[in-house]
Amino acid sequence: MCCLNDLYNTRAGRLLLLPLISKPVSDISGFIMDCRISKLFIKPFARKNHIVLTDYELDDVKCFNDFFRRKIRKGLRPVSEVSSELIAPCDGLLKVSRISRGSIIEAKQSRFTVRGMLRDWRLADSFDGGYCFVYRLCVDNYHRYIYFDSGRKHKNRHIRGVYHTVRPVALDAFPVFVQNTREYAVIDTENFGRCVQMEVGAMLVGRIVNKKTEPCAVRRGTEKGYFEYGGSTVIVLLPKQELTFDERILKGIGEGCEIPVKMGETIAVSCNGKM
Numbered sequence: 692m693c694c695l696n697d698l699y700n701t702r703a704g705r706l707l708l709l710p711l712i713s714k715p716v717s718d719i720s721g722f723i724m725d726c727r728i729s730k731l732f733i734k735p736f737a738r739k740n741h742i743v744l745t746d747y748e749l750d751d752v753k754c755f756n757d758f759f760r761r762k763i764r765k766g767l768r769p770v771s772e773v774s775s776e777l778i779a780p781c782d783g784l785l786k787v788s789r790i791s792r793g794s795i796i797e798a799k800q801s802r803f804t805v806r807g808m809l810r811d812w813r814l815a816d817s818f819d820g821g822y823c824f825v826y827r828l829c830v831d832n833y834h835r836y837i838y839f840d841s842g843r844k845h846k847n848r849h850i851r852g853v854y855h856t857v858r859p860v861a862l863d864a865f866p867v868f869v870q871n872t873r874e875y876a877v878i879d880t881e882n883f884g885r886c887v888q889m890e891v892g893a894m895l896v897g898r899i900v901n902k903k904t905e906p907c908a909v910r911r912g913t914e915k916g917y918f919e920y921g922g923s924t925v926i927v928l929l930p931k932q933e934l935t936f937d938e939r940i941l942k943g944i945g946e947g948c949e950i951p952v953k954m955g956e957t958i959a960v961s962c963n964g965k966m
Contacts, residue, residue: 727753730754787958826952940958
């Protein structure tokens, strides 16, 4: 963290930061992690990050990226089938914010706009008064993600950008979710209205891999895609509606802090449901 603090908070560090957040450096990192020799990194990485290897399917792992995008064993991430329940689309640290006049306050005094994040002002304005769910994935998290509800997905939108880290030190210094490479889908969901599910790349993440990019029907709990090496973020935008939050999540909202969650976990219920 000391190194990241120097990169983001000193003049010399910011000069060094420019090439590190560029696509070529991310591509080179991705190439290295695709090489067979990168398999040597797996055991030290798993040991350092306390990853329980028996939780995952590892038979076809031939390089580090194979390991990073590993699949979890069946039954270890149960998904609620109760339609009124809003579920987490991934593992990660969750922070929930209300969208007010198109802006979201994130990470101390850093502010970003939904318009800047989506680059679509009509779509962005439809979320005024709604919610922004930011799931920040750390390197030890499961890096596959699912659809949080069933519905009809529109064509994915890809926005090219840079690759800042998504750690708090960067969130404090830059509007990361407006600057980073990202891809999102507008989904007309069955239970929460027209929503957005977005994936944001981060430092040393060369690829956001979504299985379906064209318009199609999607089902709650079905795998949407995965990230390759590094930290990353999934963002869900919900329009204005009445939700009842799980007590643990509600406490986190009140304290403005991140709460660890698992893929498939119930975060809240619509006003018609019961927690």
